[in-house]
Amino acid sequence: MDVTLHVWRQKSAADRGRFVRYEARNISPDMSFLEMFDVVNEGLIARGEDPIAFDHDCREGICGTCGMVINGVAHGPRRGTTVCQLHLRSFRDGDTITVEPWRARPFPVIKDLVVDRGAFDRIIQAGGFISVPTGSAPDANAIPIPKPDADLAMDAASCIGCGACVAACPNGAAMLFTAAKVSHLGLLPQGQPERRQRVRQMVVAMDREGFGSCTNYAECEAVCPKAISIRFIARMNRDYLKASLME
Amino acid sequence: MSRLFLFYRSSIGKKVVMAVTGLVLFGFVVVHMAGNLKVYQGAEKINAYGEFLRAMGSPVFSHGQVLWIARIVLLASVALHIMAAVQLILMNRRARPVGYTHQDPIQATYASRTMIWSGPVIALFVIYHLLHFTAGTVHPSFRAGDIYHNVIAGFRVWYVSAFYIVAMVGLGFHLYHGVWSLFQTLGINDVRVDRFFRRLAAVATVAVVAGNISIPVTVLLGLIS
Ligand code: HEM
Ligand code: FES
Numbered sequence: 001m002d003v004t005l006h007v008w009r010q011k012s013a014a015d016r017g018r019f020v021r022y023e024a025r026n027i028s029p030d031m032s033f034l035e036m037f038d039v040v041n042e043g044l045i046a047r048g049e050d051p052i053a054f055d056h057d058c059r060e061g062i063c064g065t066c067g068m069v070i071n072g073v074a075h076g077p078r079r080g081t082t083v084c085q086l087h088l089r090s091f092r093d094g095d096t097i098t099v100e101p102w103r104a105r106p107f108p109v110i111k112d113l114v115v116d117r118g119a120f121d122r123i124i125q126a127g128g129f130i131s132v133p134t135g136s137a138p139d140a141n142a143i144p145i146p147k148p149d150a151d152l153a154m155d156a157a158s159c160i161g162c163g164a165c166v167a168a169c170p171n172g173a174a175m176l177f178t179a180a181k182v183s184h185l186g187l188l189p190q191g192q193p194e195r196r197q198r199v200r201q202m203v204v205a206m207d208r209e210g211f212g213s214c215t216n217y218a219e220c221e222a223v224c225p226k227a228i229s230i231r232f233i234a235r236m237n238r239d240y241l242k243a244s245l246m247e
Numbered sequence: 248m249s250r251l252f253l254f255y256r257s258s259i260g261k262k263v264v265m266a267v268t269g270l271v272l273f274g275f276v277v278v279h280m281a282g283n284l285k286v287y288q289g290a291e292k293i294n295a296y297g298e299f300l301r302a303m304g305s306p307v308f309s310h311g312q313v314l315w316i317a318r319i320v321l322l323a324s325v326a327l328h329i330m331a332a333v334q335l336i337l338m339n340r341r342a343r344p345v346g347y348t349h350q351d352p353i354q355a356t357y358a359s360r361t362m363i364w365s366g367p368v369i370a371l372f373v374i375y376h377l378l379h380f381t382a383g384t385v386h387p388s389f390r391a392g393d394i395y396h397n398v399i400a401g402f403r404v405w406y407v408s409a410f411y412i413v414a415m416v417g418l419g420f421h422l423y424h425g426v427w428s429l430f431q432t433l434g435i436n437d438v439r440v441d442r443f444f445r446r447l448a449a450v451a452t453v454a455v456v457a458g459n460i461s462i463p464v465t466v467l468l469g470l471i472s
Contacts, residue, residue: 006348019348072350103345170355172342173258203257212342213258213335215362216428217355230431231438237259238434244254 064160102167126205127198156184165220171212179236196243266429290395368417408463
């Protein structure tokens, strides 16, 4: 199949950037969206042009490295799917497809479709961990955890930190990401000692990075490749309220 | 005090202030709508209701004192609500300096996307409404204490009634998103109660909007006079 691409090209953070049109010809419908970019890039390299820069690593939908906004939708038209797992069969022959990087002030463009998501790392550094003595690993089942709690914690922990929530939110808010990270530790016994400190510090870090605030549009939930629910945002709000006002 | 200040400085803190003040205002509009319906019981009943509001709290409080306390709480709520809204809107604008070529909403409701517009519609309406029925300065034949007369005479002017109806539709959109959203913001919402809060928002919105709109409509149709 053939598709026409309008891809955001930007040489560096300082460059103004613009859309460039590319024709992708004879693409297999079973190719992933990123494989199509590989083919386009081979053509560009053969012609001596600069290939399109985009982030990717596992290409299995588990690492959270890939991400681009396709026709206005983060990770493209398939729900619960990263762009590396999106296939051309989700499009029609002859389609025109617009591809843009994540857009948010805390995610500056480095090159083309690659943005700097260091802001997420700094939110994690502020409290997205538990402090335990290192040494021999404890027995995995030493601490009993009720099944519903374990399941809910897993739902939150499935966040791969790709940043689609921020990209899709009209406010550029990082609430879904932060809420998932606050919740998955806050739901488990190992996360209790630092629970209040964690939520306070992570919210402060999130605000400091310049993300927006939540207006409960739920657009983040719609694009999240792991379909993480905004129920975790309510949970984080509750934890934050308690941690800020009650102790 | 410094803890409250720190809390308000955060994005979630401002949202919580919006939610709490929104809840106060929501409670007010529901009670206010129910009070308005007394117009259907005739002049005597609704005028007596107005007098009851002024006399509330006696003999502990003097005449009108409780009413003034309520007014101050409402006014403070409106002020905090608008202040937090403006600060959050500016914060959100700053977070997305470069937009997308086009971005269609996937599941955000129309009401949620128009909060920034329905809010100011309500604010303008509240100012007009207070000048119209409380102060009487923009009323054609205001009689202090004669609520029944003021309502009937006020709504006989068709464009005034039309403005009230439009403002109530705006209020309806604001409440439809706001009443669900506030429980999410306060962390009370969860999957098991989500449908309940969505329904509560829908039912309360329809009740407030329909109840209030019915009054100018019946006046214009000449059903009460
Ligand atoms: C007077 C001018 C007003 C403005 C500018 C305004 C603006 C806003 C904005 C921008 C939001 C946030 C939207 C969101 O979170 O999705 C909001 C939320 C809300 N508003 Fe208003 N509003 C106004 C008046 C009112 C009034 C009179 C009421 C009550 C009848 C009200 C009830 C609410 C509620 C319940 C919320 C939800 C709070 C939350 O999201 O947690 N607002 N308002
Ligand atoms: S490349 Fe790892 S999730 Fe897409």
